[in-house]
Amino acid sequence: MVSIVGVAVLTTALVFVYFQAQKLKQNVAAARSSGFRYVILPIHMMSIPWALTKRLFLPVLDNLPKGWTEQWIPLLVLERMWSSGHSPFKANGADTFIAVSPSQNILYTCDPETSTQILRNTSFAKPAHLLGILNILGPTITGTDGPETRLYRKITAPFFNNETMRHVFKTSRAAAESVLKLLQRRAAPVDTELRPILARMALHIINASAFEKQEGCLSELGFEEQPPEGHELSYPEAMLTVMNSFATIFLTPSLILNYSPLEVHKKARLAYSELYQYLEELRDEKRKTLLSDNVSAQKSLLDLIVQAGETPDGTTEPTLPSKAVIGNMFIFMFAGHEASGNGIHFALLLLACRPNIQKELQTDIDRILGSLSPEEWTYEDHFASLLESMVGAVVNESLRIYTVLPCILKHTVNESVTISVSGRAHTVPPRTMILVNTSATHRNPRFWGEPKHNPDEGRPYAVSSFNPSQWLNSKRNDSKSFLSPEPGSFLPFSDGSRGCLGTRFALVELCVILARIFKEFSVELAVDNDDPTDSIDVRRSKWESARQHAEYELSAGLAMEMSLRMTGTVPLNIVRRGEERFANL
Numbered sequence: 001m002v003s004i005v006g007v008a009v010l011t012t013a014l015v016f017v018y019f020q021a022q023k024l025k026q027n028v029a030a031a032r033s034s035g036f037r038y039v040i041l042p043i044h045m046m047s048i049p050w051a052l053t054k055r056l057f058l059p060v061l062d063n064l065p066k067g068w069t070e071q072w073i074p075l076l077v078l079e080r081m082w083s084s085g086h087s088p089f090k091a092n093g094a095d096t097f098i099a100v101s102p103s104q105n106i107l108y109t110c111d112p113e114t115s116t117q118i119l120r121n122t123s124f125a126k127p128a129h130l131l132g133i134l135n136i137l138g139p140t141i142t143g144t145d146g147p148e149t150r151l152y153r154k155i156t157a158p159f160f161n162n163e164t165m166r167h168v169f170k171t172s173r174a175a176a177e178s179v180l181k182l183l184q185r186r187a188a189p190v191d192t193e194l195r196p197i198l199a200r201m202a203l204h205i206i207n208a209s210a211f212e213k214q215e216g217c218l219s220e221l222g223f224e225e226q227p228p229e230g231h232e233l234s235y236p237e238a239m240l241t242v243m244n245s246f247a248t249i250f251l252t253p254s255l256i257l258n259y260s261p262l263e264v265h266k267k268a269r270l271a272y273s274e275l276y277q278y279l280e281e282l283r284d285e286k287r288k289t290l291l292s293d294n295v296s297a298q299k300s301l302l303d304l305i306v307q308a309g310e311t312p313d314g315t316t317e318p319t320l321p322s323k324a325v326i327g328n329m330f331i332f333m334f335a336g337h338e339a340s341g342n343g344i345h346f347a348l349l350l351l352a353c354r355p356n357i358q359k360e361l362q363t364d365i366d367r368i369l370g371s372l373s374p375e376e377w378t379y380e381d382h383f384a385s386l387l388e389s390m391v392g393a394v395v396n397e398s399l400r401i402y403t404v405l406p407c408i409l410k411h412t413v414n415e416s417v418t419i420s421v422s423g424r425a426h427t428v429p430p431r432t433m434i435l436v437n438t439s440a441t442h443r444n445p446r447f448w449g450e451p452k453h454n455p456d457e458g459r460p461y462a463v464s465s466f467n468p469s470q471w472l473n474s475k476r477n478d479s480k481s482f483l484s485p486e487p488g489s490f491l492p493f494s495d496g497s498r499g500c501l502g503t504r505f506a507l508v509e510l511c512v513i514l515a516r517i518f519k520e521f522s523v524e525l526a527v528d529n530d531d532p533t534d535s536i537d538v539r540r541s542k543w544e545s546a547r548q549h550a551e552y553e554l555s556a557g558l559a560m561e562m563s564l565r566m567t568g569t570v571p572l573n574i575v576r577r578g579e580e581r582f583a584n585l
Helices: 002-034 046-061 077-085 086-090 114-121 128-134 145-160 164-186 193-209 217-221 235-244 246-249 254-259 263-291 303-308 322-352 353-371 379-385 390-401 468-472 504-520 536-553
Strands: 038-039 098-101 106-109 405-411 415-423 422-428 433-437 521-525 559-562 564-566 572-576
Touching: 002 098, 002 263, 002 422, 046 405, 106 114, 106 235, 114 405, 114 433, 128 145, 128 468, 145 322, 145 536, 164 193, 164 379, 164 572, 193 235, 193 322, 193 504, 235 246, 235 263, 235 322, 246 263, 246 322, 254 263, 263 303, 263 322, 303 322, 322 353, 322 504, 322 521, 322 536, 353 379, 353 390, 353 468, 353 521, 379 390, 379 504, 390 468, 390 504, 422 433, 504 521, 521 536
Parallel strands: 038 098, 106 433
Antiparallel strands: 098 106, 405 433, 415 422, 521 572, 559 564
16 A cells, blocks of 8 residues: 555656656747746746745755855845845846746846836736735736726826826925924934834825825824724724735635634734725715715816716716725825835935935035925925935935835736847747846946945945935936936836836925925934933944944845835934034044
């Protein structure tokens, strides 16, 4: 009996190995036909067996000699993509290559010419089967592709106009003032709570600008708001908890999630239910407004989405199904606050590490805004100037280093697609996954140089790489015009006809918030045991220790969740200009 079982197991194993070898042979032939370099991997990055076991194998693989693994280990760990930067491409000797495995081929690129063609050519589709993770509350503009995505873009694009940007400018300025009021109440440095505060601020801005939610910003930022009747969580609590529980909600089977007694499941279940209820209530309230014909000429994003889900006579099918109304409300709220909250958080931390750049930023703000009060700042008069000053340089440089998404996914479906790279035709085979690596693109030394770094800082040397001045000196000529990067070399919001609709929204928001904060205040790293009687040498030594800690945390202390998040802490002090303790050391 044992021998029969053994023979069956062995036969099954041999058949499996045979078919895997045949598939690998086919995929190698396909990669070779493309004309790109290729590297053979033992397993596909996104395979379920690898996802379930990589935590066991990676510690062993990481201890092998670097020369054995540097070409392929970074290609198997999506979570390390940001920290690996350009190094996998350097190790493989090309900015575009194909990783071949028995399951599927993946084309990796950080080459601007290649990326531009992939992102602008609609023959390269979005892999909706993977991006469907974003459809947890209903179909979304981000988690779908083809005619469905084009429909959602057509419905929502009219919102992103100049009138909206004026509103965003004003709302962002007021929200930044609320943040400053809140932080001024604190005697201690702001630490782990800074990112949640900034996330709530960004959530308030998208809600006030696009979804007509006008709750008091200061109470939301201070976590003082109370859940309304019929709710157990406030709206910001529900939204932010869903964001922090995204993997749990998506990966846990609904039967387990709905009935599990585990606290992590109960918390995720409650937040999901509460958020869905809030979105339904917001939709239903807007329906009443639409039925009363009390709609302003300038339509909000909420107007456009909810209106597309209605029919005048109630007899025909609406443009948007009910689930897509809720799904797209959610995705714009999510995308509208996650990227901006992270962007301002990283900008503040980088500036705290580089007081000299902070001074240049404040000089430009003073030059543009002079003695005007914040209430006198306007979108028409000041945004363009801010964007093309050190303010815009800091925003763009922060987005270059901490890109919104470390990669952009595309794929070929059932037909090959030909592109031209350096005058040579390359054919991307059918059923090839494509990974435009924005982390590597933004650190490609051909376009952004190799930063000098402190060996203790940790890869990818974010603080050493922070160089906003490069945006103020064009690389294409000797003029002082604001840098226009090589097409495809800067992709914080993707590119082409499927790029982010909210790009200008985010830039307005980030520029205004930075201007409002640094017009009156500075940010400084909080040092241990700060004593006003310390000598300059002692203060310098303490600040250097704080800077070294911050440098490490801003590189090695990050993890990829729904977006890049810090796992460690970097305490900051927000002080009035002229009251800095470490600016002139």
